[in-house]
Amino acid sequence: MEFLKKIFRESGTKDESYQTHIKKAKQLLDSRFYDRASVEYNKALQLNAQQSIPIVKRQFEDAEAAGGLDLLSLGQSLLVSFPNNPELANFLGNLCRRHSQPRQAENYYKHTLKVDPDYEWASYNLAATLAHSYQYDDNAKLSISVFEVRTSFVLPPFEDELAQLIDMEFNEKFAAWEAAKEAAEEAAKLEPEPKAFDQPEPKRLKTPKEPGQLFSKLKLAWNEAQSPQDKEEPFKLICALGYQLLSQNQAVSFKVFEWAVQRNPLDANLRCFLFCSLALKQPKIAVEKxxxxxAKVPNHRYTLINLGLAYRRANNIQLSRRYLFIGFEMLRRSQGKYEVAGLFEEAKILLRKNRRKAWELLHDLRLDMTKPEQLLQLGALSLEFKEWNIAQSCFREVLLKDPKNRQALDGMRTIRQEWLALARIAADRNNWQESVLGYQLVISVEADEEVLEEALEVAKGLGNPKTIREFERELALQKQKDRLAIANQHLERAMMLEGKRQGPAAIQEYQQSIIMLPQHKVFVQMLDCCRKFRLDSHAEQLSVWFEKVQEVDPEEEIPPLEIV
Structure with missing residues (x-):
């Protein structure tokens, strides 16, 4: 590795006693005491880096055998000794990212860039980390290079419409040329010495030569169209004219898209390209827009990629790369397509042929799902393939919008039953760690007193004080929640009986509610009920009884008084 070679060149022999530290470090390493081993390696490096480096090099070359993150402590020791080595800091950033430590990875990449601002890989790696993209070093650079080399914004395909625009302009010029030729020929017949018509025949160009005139004529055609269907064609051609002008970095495209957005303000594509046109002159304002x-359409691929390109125009390279990486990941999930509607239709067809491939396609489109039916479809397929976490995510999102959705509720129950069964199987096998994880998943769906008591017993088997305290707290909260629910049920019945003029029965229900959860406001309601039905003689007894209920432990229930 390059950074090890550099360290090797930088270092020299200081003291032969490094061998003592190397020997001790190897013993600690064999015993898997990695932190203590790194201390000894660091001492050896300080004394004789030339002889110590090859040993550490073997650890870096076999990261899997070293346990991944265990390698990190060795790398950190090296970085302490050689803080100005950008290759090492970048390597440690990659290692942290591979082991789900993005914050620490960011710090290492920033350290790399502080040491060497021109170290390209760290710049790409930092942007990829912030974008949650798992691309590294040269692969990271290559993944967004197709966008970075662009000199214009990314636009939808508009070749057919452009050909129509060119035909419109050419046909008009050719008709004018023919009319001029005929007029000249007729005039020549009357002259004693006729002159030949010397105006050259117009040629078909690759792009419209007079976009302003085209824009005016298309607007006129749109205004004169009687029905929405008739307006579609000129509107589509106007948009194509805007795309053509924007692809040539002509700021006049702003006027075209401004007109189009006013007629179709809900079209995210048009708003995106309007702000791209603005970026040709005012990139910083365009970035804000x-x-x-x-914020309104977070997965809009044209906006993500073009925002990255707009940041580039504003000379903010790091943020440019970040948004290009986000856009790259979204495009990867949608098979390179900017519009995803067709992919949902493709998934429907795949459902009849290959359900696993249909699931993979829908899973990639998970972030683009806004309709409940899409989420339910992915949730149902995820249940079929035992992808419980994905299924739970889909059903939970549906229930946030529609708490009574039957399919989502049934799906959540199925997930809970599966996780509960797996947790109990693991507990029977004394696999406490796996069982605890299973119970935590069950509780994340829906908790009840029985399951929490089981989970607490398993946590005690594991012997982790933190987990035990967590389940004890959850159990106490669940008991309180259950008691509140029962108390409210009794309170509702009491109020119903009171409305039916059944005073004694209502007071009994008030007492049952207080037994479950002593609340002063319910006690006051009960006394009001006594007065209402002329049962004031019981008020003092009920007051004494209420004080007793408040004093006893919640688990110890005091029976209600008989009210006749």
């Missing part, structure tokens, strides 16, 4: 648009 594109960020605001992303």
């Amino acid at each position: 594109l960020i605001a648009l992303l």
